[in-house]
Amino acid sequence: MRVAMTTAAAGRPGRVNEDFAGAVPAAAVLVDGAGGVSGMELVCRHGTAWHAHRLGGELLGLLSLGAGRALPELLADAIERVADAHRATCDLADPRSPWATVAILRLHDGRADYLVLGDAVAVLDRVGGPLAVSDHREAAVAEPYQSALDALVEGSAEYEQISREGTRVMRANRNRPGGYWVAKDDPRAAAEALTGSCPISELAGAALLSNGASRIVDRFGLTGWPEVLALLASSGPAEVIARVRQAEAREAVPPDDATIAYCTGLD
Known part of the structure; x- marks a missing residue:
């Protein structure tokens, strides 16, 4: 599997990019960190970016070793591991502590499995038309x-x-x-994720998008998912994000971190 990834920070003063994208040979992961609310530093010393990147790293490790396990099980383990990594120093029960949305694509045994938790988006480029999955x-x-x-x-x-x-x-x-359900401190949230699977032979590719990138369709309505997939194939993820930034500037909408992982060569 080939994965082309692009991420662009929102560029807000004092804030780093809180998205994460990564891949192993048969899987790709996108994590969109959330939080950054006033007072978060009082309950979590690590912050949203740390939480998103730590969760993404745990997922990649589990995916590389647990090919036969269901995706919600792997996500539950990753949530638990990240929670264990900072529950001794941070108040994870406080609603101000960081959380994240997640999208996963995995190739296994001739099938493409996907998982979406929260408002990240997974788009499967199927022969009969795209399937866009978001919670x-x-x-x-x-x-x-x-x-x-x-x-x-x-x-x-x-x-x-x-x-x-x-x-x-x-x-x-x-x-x-x-x-609604997100990846925070409770591994039981993983069981609420949207999941599915389809034969790899029916796919030309797939894309994982943070909600800052999916704005091109679901907020600005600049195009539909078939056109987004065509743009990804012709120009890559950076062009999609560039068009989102143009729309944000035109409509005076505050920018958000935007990340895309575009997966091809699935066979």
Whole structure:
């Protein structure tokens, strides 16, 4: 399998790239770190980037050795290992401690297995048309608050009130039944990931995208997934991210870390 990877930091002052992408011969992993909220440094000495990179590294190691194990099992082990690495120094139960979304592609026994936890995206370039997999449960919880904020003036008293309420609700629903699921400190969240498999013979390629890169489709609507796959094939991941950055600038949207792992030669 050949994997072309591109990542671009959001460029916010004082923040490093909180995405991770990596590959071993038969698997690729993308981790989109989340957190960076006010006060996080009071509960976790490591930070979001450390958490994302540590989780990605653990996943790659487990994938290289555990070809026969189900992807949710491997993710659960990785979450547990990362939690063990900093539970003695950090308050992992605090909602301000870092978490992440995850996308995995693995080739095994003639099939391509995928896993998505959170709003990362896995796109399979199937013969009959692309399959885009992303978990929309977080967006469903956030939607009423985001819609209300979009209609208000940022910085106004009402805006700040709704923002605080939205933050409270999101924290209360994280890794809870009826809410949404991410990779944080509870390995049981891995069982809630979206998973599937298809014959490798039916695939021309696949791509894993952080939500900062998938904006080209799901936020800005610049194109659809067939066109994204064609652009990846012709120009590579950097061109997709460049177009996202152009849209962010044009619409005055704050940039996000954007990462793509584009996988070809699956046979």
